[in-house]
Amino acid sequence: MIITMKKGAPQAEVDRIIEGLEAKGLSVTTIIGANYNVFGVVGDTTIVDEKLIGANQYVDSITRIAAPYKKVNRLFHPEDSVIDVSGVKVGGQEKIVVIGGPCSVEGEEQILEIAKGVKEAGATMLRGGAYKPRTSPYAFQGLGSEGIQYMVKAREATGLPIVSELMSEDKLDEFVEYVDLIQIGARNMQNFNLLKALGKVKKPVLLKRGLANTIEEWLMSAEYIMAGGNENVILCERGIRTFEKYTRNTLDLSVVPLVKQKSHLPIIIDPSHATGDWRLVESMSLAAIAAGADGLIIEVHNHPEQAWSDGAQSLKVDKFKTLIEKGRKIAQVIGREMD
Ligand code: PEP
Ligand code: MN
Secondary structure, three states: OEEEEEOOOOHHHHHHHHHHHHHOOOEEEEEEOOOEEEEEEEOOHHHOOHHHHHOOOOEEEEEOOOOOOOOOEHHHOOOOOOEEEOOEEEOOOOOEEEEEEOOEOOOHHHHHHHHHHHHHHOOOEEEOEOOOOOOOOOOOOOOOHHHHHHHHHHHHHHOOOEEEEOOOHHHHHHHHHHOOEEEEOHHHOOOHHHHHHHHOOOOOEEEEOOOOOOHHHHHHHHHHHHHOOOOOEEEEEOOEOOOOOOOOOEOOOOHHHHHHHHEOOOEEEOHHHHHOOHHHHHHHHHHHHHHOOOEEEEEEOOOHHHOOOOHHHOEOHHHHHHHHHHHHHHHHHOOOOEO
């Protein structure tokens, strides 16, 4: 970190800043210039609040060299992390995972039929929301615990690990007991109390990027979970909000190579929420594989036109199967494998 202070800064102000940094275990090197004094701060600067230092009227600029996240940072963990989700490995050079299933669990028969369909098509995990974050309070809110139990039955029937969204801390014990991969939805990416609670368990977490969050904010949210002691984090890009209206969100595919530079954590793509249109899901899935994503999470429904949520972006099983078949070929081209 480099701090530049104006030349006329009183010595007492300069000393206060330097002492504050040294008290945090950092070392400070001073360069006296003609117009500015420059301080090079070395050590673990992730703990420094640059805005607080910047509040000093004699500070001219602060430049961060190291990112504010540490556990998530590839700098301190050069090799790719591989996350084990009940036997399915995600990340590194492991096989590309495909998570398929409905937006919402609607009943036992529905989830069982879809689970068997996605398994047969080649999926490696089953998704299904039981607690749904809906824009309207009048929209279907999910079957709750009953939905989780139907997911458990679908796992028993297919052997597929199950992924479901946790919306609040009070249901964490239920998820730790029954779910294989806890999804944190876009709307809860910065629910810091929830992130802290997830830090205390060991269950893998699928952390979606917020609707309008920067990559750094997203990685800082992953840092919350890891700082608490849970290193099993998988990132998921699901599109961000832009001015564009022809798609539900804008898929920011450049995050795949970028996140892989910045972090060792696996990253998967959700082309369903990213586009909002089943017609766009296959192309974006193939592009995601080509870009180096470690997996896909795709909404699949047996009757999309009757789905209780997100039918317009849900694939039928046959289309999902074709997507996987094409995906395997793209994976091969870039030296990866897909089940
Ligand atoms: C979902 O997966 O159904 C969902 C609500 O996703 P997101 O949080 O990305 O909107
Ligand atoms: Mn959905």
